[in-house]
Amino acid sequence: METSKKTIIVFSGDYDRAIAAFIIANGAAAMGDQVTMFFTFWGLNILRKPNRVKTQGKSLLQKMFGWMMPRGAGKLGLSKMNFLGLGPILMKKAMRDKNVMSLEDLIASARRQGVKLVACTMSMDVLGIAKEELFDDIEYAGVASYLAEADEANVNLFI
Amino acid sequence: METSKKTIIVFSGDYDRAIAAFIIANGAAAMGDQVTMFFTFWGLNILRKPNRVKTQGKSLLQKMFGWMMPRGAGKLGLSKMNFLGLGPILMKKAMRDKNVMSLEDLIASARRQGVKLVACTMSMDVLGIAKEELFDDIEYAGVASYLAEADEANVNLFI
Amino acid sequence: METSKKTIIVFSGDYDRAIAAFIIANGAAAMGDQVTMFFTFWGLNILRKPNRVKTQGKSLLQKMFGWMMPRGAGKLGLSKMNFLGLGPILMKKAMRDKNVMSLEDLIASARRQGVKLVACTMSMDVLGIAKEELFDDIEYAGVASYLAEADEANVNLFI
Numbered sequence: 312m313e314t315s316k317k318t319i320i321v322f323s324g325d326y327d328r329a330i331a332a333f334i335i336a337n338g339a340a341a342m343g344d345q346v347t348m349f350f351t352f353w354g355l356n357i358l359r360k361p362n363r364v365k366t367q368g369k370s371l372l373q374k375m376f377g378w379m380m381p382r383g384a385g386k387l388g389l390s391k392m393n394f395l396g397l398g399p400i401l402m403k404k405a406m407r408d409k410n411v412m413s414l415e416d417l418i419a420s421a422r423r424q425g426v427k428l429v430a431c432t433m434s435m436d437v438l439g440i441a442k443e444e445l446f447d448d449i450e451y452a453g454v455a456s457y458l459a460e461a462d463e464a465n466v467n468l469f470i
Numbered sequence: 471m472e473t474s475k476k477t478i479i480v481f482s483g484d485y486d487r488a489i490a491a492f493i494i495a496n497g498a499a500a501m502g503d504q505v506t507m508f509f510t511f512w513g514l515n516i517l518r519k520p521n522r523v524k525t526q527g528k529s530l531l532q533k534m535f536g537w538m539m540p541r542g543a544g545k546l547g548l549s550k551m552n553f554l555g556l557g558p559i560l561m562k563k564a565m566r567d568k569n570v571m572s573l574e575d576l577i578a579s580a581r582r583q584g585v586k587l588v589a590c591t592m593s594m595d596v597l598g599i600a601k602e603e604l605f606d607d608i609e610y611a612g613v614a615s616y617l618a619e620a621d622e623a624n625v626n627l628f629i
Numbered sequence: 630m631e632t633s634k635k636t637i638i639v640f641s642g643d644y645d646r647a648i649a650a651f652i653i654a655n656g657a658a659a660m661g662d663q664v665t666m667f668f669t670f671w672g673l674n675i676l677r678k679p680n681r682v683k684t685q686g687k688s689l690l691q692k693m694f695g696w697m698m699p700r701g702a703g704k705l706g707l708s709k710m711n712f713l714g715l716g717p718i719l720m721k722k723a724m725r726d727k728n729v730m731s732l733e734d735l736i737a738s739a740r741r742q743g744v745k746l747v748a749c750t751m752s753m754d755v756l757g758i759a760k761e762e763l764f765d766d767i768e769y770a771g772v773a774s775y776l777a778e779a780d781e782a783n784v785n786l787f788i
Contacts, residue, residue, distance in 0.1 A: 320490075322490055322629075324550065330670075331638075331669060331670065334751070334772050335776070338771075342776060353550050372567070379551060380551075390671075391642065391671050405694070406755055408688060408690070409751075409754045411754070433568075436570070437565050438564065453497075454493050454494060455497055457494070458497055462624060465779075466780070466785045467627065468638070468785065468787040469490075470787050481788075511645050512708075512709050529723075529726060531719060531723050535723070592729060595727045596724050597723065613652050614656055617653070617657055617660060620783075620784045621784070626784045628649075628787060
């Protein structure tokens with residue numbers, strides 16, 4: 312089968328949905344596909360560095376968003392059975408017990424395999440997320456860039 | 471690039487997901503694509519007129535759904551950080567601060583650009599939403615119509 | 630129109646999203662399309678048998694997941710307006726009132742029409758769901774199998 316292209320919009324910042332997105336992305340990359348993941352709205356939280364990063368020029372509102380939103384893969388909640396944060400702990404243990412890669416490992420694997428991670432600049436603007444708060448070496452783009460890639464892809468998902 | 475077609479099923483009635491759907495739709499229309507958005511279940515609330523509309527023949531259950539569901543783009547909640555309605559207010563302010571179009575403006579822009587808005591008749595039946603409660607000049611169809619359009623499109627999303 | 634292929638990833642275990650997934654699947658099958666539905670994470674609950682099934686070798690954590698997650702289509706909640714389980718009851722009544730097929734009937738219809746139901750083995754492993762807890766005569770596969778099918782399909786949705 313010839314190499315083909317996939318795009319995934321990662322809108323959700325839920326741990327379980329992020330796992331699903333990265334398992335599909337890693338699977339496709341392993342089969343030789345080009346994969347682009349566009350992170351928008353709450354999905355941006357998956358790309359946040361876990362430590363606090365000093366930023367300038369944020370409005371009070373943007374600072375508030377920054378405080379309230381989870382910093383990175385380790386802090387995300389579940390879309391179901393979150394139980395005030397107990398759910399993710401149990402889910403991670405269940406994944407370890409079954410030797411399923413953690414979200415952090417799935418992200419690292421995706422990057423090693425050349426999956427393109429793109430942060431939506433408009434969402435970053437609205438939520439007040441600065442580039443230095445996100446992983447280094449990712450790309451930044453808007454909807455036109457997404458659409459250009461989706462036009463070339465044969466599988467396009469919104470998660 | 472030749473003109474191509476996109477379909478988006480808008481199942482969710484969350485403000486943030488609606489924003490994402492209409493940004494993609496507007497972007498694609500601006501690039502010359504034909505875009506059809508199918509509104510089903512809670513997504514129908516995005517198309518509701520903000521004022522109360524007199525209707526006939528609703529069952530008590532359908533009236534209850536009508537009371538409980540938000541009337542139009544201005545009343546929608548967020549999928550995350552809704553905080554009993556404070557979240558959407560903050561999100562709208564953050565969008566205004568960054569000169570991002572409001573959902574109402576995005577909908578108006580989509581209509582001006584010829585994006586086809588289709589309400590799912592089966593969902594309307596179940597939830598007891600009458601045509602006169604929804605925007606004028608939209609279309610009404612079912613799953614067969616969606617599938618016929620999706621077959622011709624190169625990007626099909628479920629939001 | 631020639632026969633074509635559709636895939637749907639059913640990640641969500643919400644009653645309303647499951648209804649949407651099966652209405653699309655049934656519609657496409659009725660038009661002669663090959664349809665494959667991949668059930669992963671909470672979506673697996675849609676395929677659970679309603680009665681308790683004895684299983685062996687589950688960890689305590691897996692047993693807990695099993696107790697907490699709904700057993701089959703009849704027990705699912707709504708993504709919105711669930712009201713501690715009242716929402717699904719009202720939604721089912723509204724559907725009956727309008728002669729819309731129940732989720733159970735939609736599933737039965739999909740199976741009669743040859744829609745392929747596939748349970749994600751990795752999610753089963755993590756959540757500790759055994760084959761004997763799911764409907765008989767479904768298939769089991771992982772992400773590689775999904776991607777192979779999606780590559781041949783012209784509509785791929787994530788619900």
